[in-house]
Amino acid sequence: MHMVSNKTQVECYDFDGNGSHDLIGSFETNLIQLQQASWASPSEFDCLNDKKKEKKKNYTNSGVVSFKLCQVVKEYSFLDYVMGGCQINFTLGVDFTGSNGDPRCPESLHYISPDGFNEYLAAMWSVGTVIQDYDSDKMFPAFGFGAQIPPTWEVSHEFPLNFNPSYPFCAGIEGVLEAYRMCLPVVQLCGPTNFSPIINHVARFGVQAAQQEMASQYFVLLIITDGVITDLDETRSAIVNASRLPMSIIIVGVGGADFSGMEFLDGDDGPLQAPTGEMASRDIVQFVPFRDFLGVPMESLAQCVLAEVPVQVVSYFHMLGLSPPNDPTPALSIDLPLVPNDEQHTL
Structure with missing residues (x-):
């Protein structure tokens, strides 16, 4: 026609x-x-x-x-949803497991060099400066996982970087970087590397947003990690459940570890399957190894990391037939x- x-x-x-x-x-x-x-x-x-x-x-x-x-x-296109009032909510998850190395040692991925950066900070900055343009209030919940935290020193897999459970928000990407720097000398790196708690944490907000009859909220979780996932089965189940929610997951791998498990979660080779056999309703995971972008403009990393988000946003709302709160000319x-x-x- x-x-x-x-x-x-x-x-x-x-x-x-x-x-x-x-x-x-x-x-x-x-x-x-x-x-x-x-x-x-x-x-x-x-x-x-x-x-x-x-x-x-x-x-x-x-x-x-x-x-x-x-x-x-x-x-509707991605811009139709964003310009039409759909709020894109970004949450950060940072890996504080022991495999990163002692932050006081230069060999550690968490070691902050004399110029004030490490791979975690570089990934946060390059992706975050682009992300914050889509988030209207620019207030980002930021969490760590895999560390022992005061005062009990129990291992936590979803602690706020600002140590304020009732208000885990950071003001802009600068606030996120500051909270990370303040948090780093306070916690003790430990393990294991569990992703499912932080995924399920964001998914709870996705469940609430899914009850609305219009495309008003979408959640993007950015996880920065150095290694192999310990709770792979639980993470698979969490991702399959999240695939039915207004939610996407971006994983940036720092360091030189084996990231085959991360690539497995990225559904580019076919729908992800939970241990029960349940299939993901759509691909919501994007994995990017940070070191592939060393020596190139950081904008290239941000473009690659965020490449699939617009399609994932549109696919979710099209799947449910939901329109933006303020309907633009379609x-x-x-x-x-x-x-x-x-x-x-x-x-």
Whole structure:
């Protein structure tokens, strides 16, 4: 179907399994005519084929196309959702497990060099400066996992970097970096490397947002980690559950560890499966190894890290048929099936 001005050119093809579809004919209509169709009073059009008309003296048509229902579907882009009032909420999770090394030693991934940076800080800055443009209030919940924290020194897998459980928000990316620097000398790196607690933490907010009947909230969790996941089965289950929520997960791997487990969670090679066999309803995980971007502009890392988020946002809200809170002017799309043969057809 081709729309030119207020006219619509419809071409009907005979479907062939090998892809060599034969043109049956075409006709011209407009959106108003299509919308007037009903089961009681269908809109009918002669399907004409110029080549057949030239060959047959008594040619009338190649069939009659009858429309009994026409639905106009509004298709929104990522910018439609963001500009239409959908709030993108970003949460940060930082790996404080012992495999990172003693932060006081230069070999540690958490060691802050004399110029004030390490791989964690560089990843936070390069991604965060782009992320904050999508978050209207620029207040980011930031958590650590895998460390012993005061005063009890028990291992925690979702402690706020600012140590304020009732308000774990940091003001902008600068606030996140400051909270990380303040937190680092206070905690004791430990283990294991469990992802599922922080994923489930954000998913709880996703469950609340999913109860709303419009695309008003979407959550993106950025996890920066150095190594292999300990609770892989629990993490798989958490991701499969989150795939049904307004939520995406970005994993940035720092250091030179084996990240095959992270790549497994990224559903590029097929839908992720929970240990129970339950399949993810959509791909929501993007994994990026930080060291692939050493020596290149940090904007390249941010672009790669955030490449799949717009598609994931749109796929979720399209899956549920949800529109933005403030409906922008959308594109109109009418999807009609191929017509199977040369006779009267009902669409």
